[in-house]
Amino acid sequence: MENKDSHFGSMKLIPNPPDLNVWRERLFNVDEPIALTEEQFKTYFPHIDNVYSHRSTQKYKRKPFVSYYWDCRLKGRPPGTPKSDDPNKKKRKRTARQRDLCDVKIKIMEFFPGATPADSDLGSSIDVLSTGNPSTAAFFGGRPGQNQSFGILTPNQAFPPGHPGASGQKYYTIQRVNGNGGNGKTDGVEGGHRHTLEESDRVKKNSVHRHMLKLAKEKKETTYCATMTDQQQKQTQTKSYHKKATGQAQLTVRNRSKDDELKLFASCFCPFVQRVWIALEMKGISYQYIEVDPYKKPDSLLEVNPRGLVPALRHNNWGCYESNVLLEYLEDLDEGVPLLPPGDAKLRAHCRLWADHINRHVIPLFYRVLMEQDTQKQVTHAGELKDEIAKLVNASHVHGPFFLGPAMSYVDVQIAPWIIRLSRVLKPYRGWPEPEMGTRWANWVQAIEQNEHVMATTSSDDLYLDSYERYSENRPNTSQLANAINSGRGLP
Ligand SMILES: N[C@@H](CCC(=O)N[C@@H](CS)C(=O)NCC(=O)O)C(=O)O
Structure with missing residues (x-):
């Protein structure tokens, strides 16, 4: 099952792909940058897209990738004061960002086929632990050019074997980009979510879940629920008010x-x-x-x-x-x-x-x-x-x-x-x-x-x-x- 996504084209809607819960946790926390094959991204991102909301997209003329910025849906920001065009007016007073709501932001980079490690702003040093298993998937580290010896240019530097982009295919990276003030602490430290994945799920259902609910409703097929995970089934049953104190x-x-x-x-x-x-x-x-x-x-x-x-x-x-x-x-x-x-x-x-x-x-x-x-x-x-x-x-x-x-x-x-x-x-x-x-x-x-x-x-x-x-x-x-x-x- 596929659906059209406004950002990433066709996404897969697979109700229960392997290691779903591990992938969901990993894509929720984004504790370190994650590299995914196109297949992995299109399979697992629709299971977690409820956590984030799209903020902006950056396209580049001469670069083989697009960057998408997403904020946590539970982010906190006080209502902004309107900007003034008057140059004589004092700068608008900024109210401190509410600290107790969530400030996680992520950047998703979509690398087109043939992109090289040098194209990544995550650096030319790439560590690959293994692929396939989300808990040990490939990740990046370092800064651009960090590992290049002085005077030596390696524009076509290769990906290590097992990296999602190694054979020239399209691949994706996801990294957390709050911190440097973004977490409200101005300490440069990237903070994780200030709530659980369960709380994000309560606020909005992910694309796969919404799609399955729509199908189940259209077909009124209870059997469809058999393909759902326990958690999804629990969420599907609508709750009502209780009639007896507990x-x-x-x-x-x-x-x-x-x-x-x-x-x-x-x-x-x-x-x-x-x-x-x-x-x-x-x-x-x-x-x-x-x-x-x-x-x-x-x-x-x-x-x-x-x-x-x-x-x-x-x-x-x-x-x-x-x-x-x-x-x-x-x-x-x-x-x-x-x-x-x-x-x-x-x-x-x-x-x-x-x-x-x-x-x-x-x-x-x-x-x-x-x-x-x-x-x-x-x-x-x-x-x-x-x-x-x-x-x-x-x-x-x-x-x-x-x-x-x-x-x-x-x-x-x-x-x-x-x-x-x-x-x-x-x-x-x-x-x-x-x-x-x-x-x-x-x-x-x-x-x-x-x-x-x-x-x-x-x-x-x-x-x-x-x-x-x-x-x-x-x-x-x-x-x-x-x-x-x-x-x-x-x-x-
Ligand atoms: N202003 C009323 C509000 C009472 C109220 O809204 N009760 C709700 C239950 S929490 C109710 O009886 N709702 C029935 C309905 O909406 O038809 C009061 O203070 O007693």
């Missing part, structure tokens, strides 16, 4: 299954539910947890919330909904620990102000990053989300670890479910970085993760990974919230 949350659901005058209509994956759930647990209020599917809109839910959204609370014959309103209702019950500081009107207003910031800015951006399909825009939105989080951190207690200091309170409960989902959803789907150790934000995240009531309402990681796949692919009709984000409206 992990620690499952224990809490069991403990809260008895009939009670206060009923929480909930869905285990829902962060708005988790807010109210955490508050109930923190306050030690007695309640019954009732799992419902808000996308099926059972009558029991519609009776309490005609909008058909979870969370909804039923208190005897009275019902109410909207997580923010429910948090205030629980507060007004005056049972257990207060979440808003009692008797301090100004501090209470401060908490409400920052809860509003979370609802207006942090949460919508969380979904924008997750649902955006354009990788450049994902990076832009991720930057915006970081900025909004930074504002919240600046407004919080200097030492924390929580918003108001050592104890978890209202603002923490408001944001906790999304903190939980940063590492479980935004990290795997969008490469969201772990917080930098020792920072105020890292301490806050850690305190939330370790809070007993947050833990008691949190399921195991795969529940979130599966439940948010449809958001990450921006599947049609995912939810009212997804529709609102897509159409630029506020949250439902």
Whole structure:
């Protein structure tokens, strides 16, 4: 099977060529320059092209090769300030490149038949360990002319035996070209990816995988999957939201299954539910947890919330909904620990102000990053989300670890479910970085993760990974919230 590629002509689409995983790792890491035959390049590159996105191509008039530059798809770059043509204007101020996203760049050189080692900018000294096996494939080292004795020109220097270009055929080289500032450290050291190959695979499927999915869909042939690797099969099955809590949350659901005058209509994956759930647990209020599917809109839910959204609370014959309103209702019950500081009107207003910031800015951006399909825009939105989080951190207690200091309170409960989902959803789907150790934000995240009531309402990681796949692919009709984000409206 072949397909036309806009850069390299016809590429092979072989579902499971030999040593696929070793080749994928090697072409992902590019720890040293790699030389490949045309056959190898056209077979294995379509299995890894999801990791990179093409940036530029350089053609030369008198050289027998073309250079293609590709960036890691998960690269981080702050939105650029527009250039000014005004010569009197001060040079534009450059914002530091975001350091925690990936900065790997590779150069692919396509050498035409008959190219010699002297044509390569990788140098005239070529080491060939062996060919065929990707772990010991041919590689280059050195600089142009490095090994030539003074005064002796060897324009037709030969390739060592076994080199992909040795018998005059077309061949390819791939090398990593970040470093010299490109890795954000200005130390000249080339850094590897700041994420795993698995994370790249989650962000985009490679050409072979996409082609196989298309065929499987067209022919509706399940047998086709037999030729896929386990990993590809796993990726092919579309995941949906879970309907039963797992992990620690499952224990809490069991403990809260008895009939009670206060009923929480909930869905285990829902962060708005988790807010109210955490508050109930923190306050030690007695309640019954009732799992419902808000996308099926059972009558029991519609009776309490005609909008058909979870969370909804039923208190005897009275019902109410909207997580923010429910948090205030629980507060007004005056049972257990207060979440808003009692008797301090100004501090209470401060908490409400920052809860509003979370609802207006942090949460919508969380979904924008997750649902955006354009990788450049994902990076832009991720930057915006970081900025909004930074504002919240600046407004919080200097030492924390929580918003108001050592104890978890209202603002923490408001944001906790999304903190939980940063590492479980935004990290795997969008490469969201772990917080930098020792920072105020890292301490806050850690305190939330370790809070007993947050833990008691949190399921195991795969529940979130599966439940948010449809958001990450921006599947049609995912939810009212997804529709609102897509159409630029506020949250439902
Ligand atoms: N503003 C609502 C949002 C609740 C919400 O969007 N819940 C989602 C589950 S996470 C839901 O019920 N979705 C059902 C649907 O989209 O039809 C709140 O704060 O309670």
